[in-house]
Amino acid sequence: MHVQTMIRAGHVMPMTEDRAVLSNQAILINDGRIVAILDPAQCADVTADVVYELPDHIVLPGFVNAHTHAPMNLLRGLGADLPLMQWLQTKIWPAEGKLMSPAFCHDGALLAGEEMINSGVTCASDHYFFSADVARGLTEAGMKCSVSAIIIGFPSAMAADDEAYIRCAHELFEEFADSRNVRVTVGPHAPYTVSDIMLTAARDLSEKYGARIHMHVDETQTEIEDSLKQYGMRPVERLHKLGLLNDRFISVHTVHPDDKEIELLAQAGASIVHCPCSNLKLASGFSPVSRMMQAGINLAIGTDGVASNDKLDMLGETRLAAMLGKAVANDTTVMKVADLLYAATMGGAKALGWDDRIGSIEAGKDADIIAVDLGAADSIPVSDPASQLLYSAGREDITHVWVDGQLVVKKQQSTELRNLSREKLQNLAKTWQNRI
C-alpha cells in the first residue's frame, strides 16, 4: 500500500472508548483522513510520500478546547488581583466597549488561534461577539472551530436588542451552513443575563439548526442565589423547565451544581465543560467534576478566555483538572489520566457533536493529530507514557500538529551550553529504569 503520510510513533493514544495506549504504531493518512493505525508487522510493505519517525513521541488527537473567548487575547494582562466586579467594571468592560468590532474579533481570534495551534489545539469552541469574524481568525491560524450565536440581554456593538441578536444568529447559521471546518452553536450567555423569552428563542434556534447550546451555567454561588430569588429555582432547573436541556446542551463551568442539577444534566445527556484555571483565578469555587463524571455526564475541558486564565494551554488545563479533581474529591483514584486526556479530546468532540469527524485517531476520521516529545529531560524515564504526557510534559513538548493531514506546526528547541546531550540523559534514565 502507498499513502501520502505515515507517522511512526513510539506511543499512540487514539482516544478510543477502551482508552488504549499503543506502542510502536504507524498512522497512515490520505487526503486529510486517517486510513489506518497499524503495528510494525502490518506495515512492512507500506510506503508513503512523507514519513515522520517519532520514536520518543506520544501521538494523540489534537485537543478540543471546549470553551474560550478567543478575541480576549487582545485584553491579556488587564487587572490582575482585582475584585471580580471591579475587574469587569474598570478593566474588561471599558476595553471591550471601546474596541468591540468585527476587526477586533478577527485579529484577537487570529492571535488566540496562533497560541492554540502551537499548543496542540486543533479545534476550539468559542463564545463571543461577531462570531463570523472569530471563525475567520481561528481558521486562518489553521484550526477548526465552533463559534457561538451569542444571545445576551444587553445591547452591544453587534446587536442593539433581542431581535437583532436573533437576526445575527440566523445570519451566522446561514453563513456557515456548508462549512466543513466551522460549526455554529447557539450561545445564550448565562442564566442571569438572558430572559426566559430569549432562552426559549435559544432553544428554538437549537432545534431549527440541530445545533448545540453553549452556555455559562452555575459559575458562581451568587448566580445561584440570585436565580433562587428571581425565579424561585436554581439555574439548571430553570433551563430544564424552559426545555433547553438535552444531549445538545453544553453546560460551561458548572462549579456549584447541587445533586438535583447534576441529575438533570445527566438525564438530559448534556455535557459539561470544566475550566479549572478560570474557576480558581476568579475564586469562583471548586467544581465537583468527579461526581458529575460518576453521574455519567460527558466531560470536556476548556481554557476560558485569556482575560481570566491567562493562557490557552489545554495540556496544562487538563493537568490541573486532574490534580484539582483529586483534591476536591479527597480521592487520588478519581480523575484518572486516561479519562482526563479523553475529556480533552473526545470529550470535547462529543460535547460539540463533532465526534463523527474529530476527537480520536480512527480510520475515516479527520487527521487532526499532535505529537508530544517525551524524550527530553523534562519527561524521562518514560514508564507510563499517558501519565507523563499529562503530568510531566508541557505544551512546549508538542512538536508536531497536523490538521486535515497537513503539518501546520513543527517546533524545534535548541538548548545550548548543556554538558549532557539528550542521548546521554536518556541512557542515564534508562539504565536506572531497567533496574526497577
Add this chain to the structure above:
Amino acid sequence: MHVQTMIRAGHVMPMTEDRAVLSNQAILINDGRIVAILDPAQCADVTADVVYELPDHIVLPGFVNAHTHAPMNLLRGLGADLPLMQWLQTKIWPAEGKLMSPAFCHDGALLAGEEMINSGVTCASDHYFFSADVARGLTEAGMKCSVSAIIIGFPSAMAADDEAYIRCAHELFEEFADSRNVRVTVGPHAPYTVSDIMLTAARDLSEKYGARIHMHVDETQTEIEDSLKQYGMRPVERLHKLGLLNDRFISVHTVHPDDKEIELLAQAGASIVHCPCSNLKLASGFSPVSRMMQAGINLAIGTDGVASNDKLDMLGETRLAAMLGKAVANDTTVMKVADLLYAATMGGAKALGWDDRIGSIEAGKDADIIAVDLGAADSIPVSDPASQLLYSAGREDITHVWVDGQLVVKKQQSTELRNLSREKLQNLAKTWQNRI
C-alpha cells in the same frame, strides 16, 4: 565603566522589598556578582565584553525551589491514580529499596538538575538520602543547592539506625562546611517518622551548625490525628515543645495547620514551603496559604519530588499557588502576582537563610538571573509584565539562565510553517493595545 557582562532588558523585576517592576534597565555583572542596575540614561558610557539585548524579556532572579527530592526523577511516572498507601507500598518504596545508593542519588539529581536549570531554577533545597551525592549531581547541572542531613526512624541503605543518621549528618556538614554553592540543612523527615529523641538531636544539630531545619509538617489530616492520639498535641505544638521552632525552621507543605499552629510558626519567624501540585495530586488538601502570609510567615514555593508532581516547574508551581490560593480564600485580591513571584525567589532564599547572596537582583549579590521571553504569541500584548510572566508565560519561555554570571542555559525555539511572523503578531497586538 567597563564590565564583563551587561544584560539590557525591557522589564526587570529585581524582587526587592518594594516589589518594583522596572522598564528598560541594564544589569551589570563582574566576576559573577551584580555590580549595578541602571536605567539607560545612566549607562550611556558603560561598555561590556558581552551584551545581551532582550527588549521583549522580563529579567528576574533565578527561582529557588524550596522543596524537592531530586533523585526521584528516576522514579518518574510510577503508579498514577493509585491510593496513597498503595502507591507508596507497591511502587515507590520497592523501587527505592532496590535502587537506593550514592550512584542512584547522584544520577537522579543530575537529571533533576538538568530539568530544573532549564526551568530557571538556580537553587534547589533537596530532601533525600546520600545528600553529598545529590549535591554533586545538582551542582554538575550548573545550579546551587541546599541538601539535607536526613533523619528518619527507619533503617535505609544510607544508615542503619539513629546513631548512623547522626553520624551521616555530621559528615555532611563537615564535607560542605567551606562550599560556596552547597549548603546543608538538618532534615528530620516528618513528625510521624521521627521520635522525640531524634527531633531533639535535630534541634542540636541545627544549633551546632547554625543550619536550617527542613521538615515535612502537617501534610495530611491523618498525620495530625495520629499526633493527637500519640502525643496529645498537634505536630507544630510538639515541635514547639521540643524547641525546634525558630527562624531557622522550614515547615514544608503545612496543609492543615490550625490557628494556634499558624500563630506558633509566625511567632517563631519560621518559613513555610507551599507545594500545591503535590498537595492536589496526592489529595492531601488545601493549604490556607494566604492566611499564613497574613500572619506574617515567610512563604517559599517548592515543587516536591517528581514522584508526586510530576515536573520540577517552579513557574507553573507558582502560578498554581496564586490561583489556588485565591479560590481557597474565596478572594481574588489575595495571593498577588508580585508576592507570589517574590515567594518563588526571595521567599525561598530567606527560608534557606541565603538571602545575603541570592534571591534578588541587587548590587553585590550573586548574578543568578533568568530572562523570560514575553514577545511570543503566548504572552502578547504585554500590559502587565509581572502578571503575564506568572500567568501567561511558561517555562519554555525562560530562554536565558545565568548562575554566578555565567550563561548556563540558552534556548531558542524555531516554529516553522506559521504564516505570521513574531513581528507581525506583535504589531497586531500592539495596534489594539494602543486603542484601549
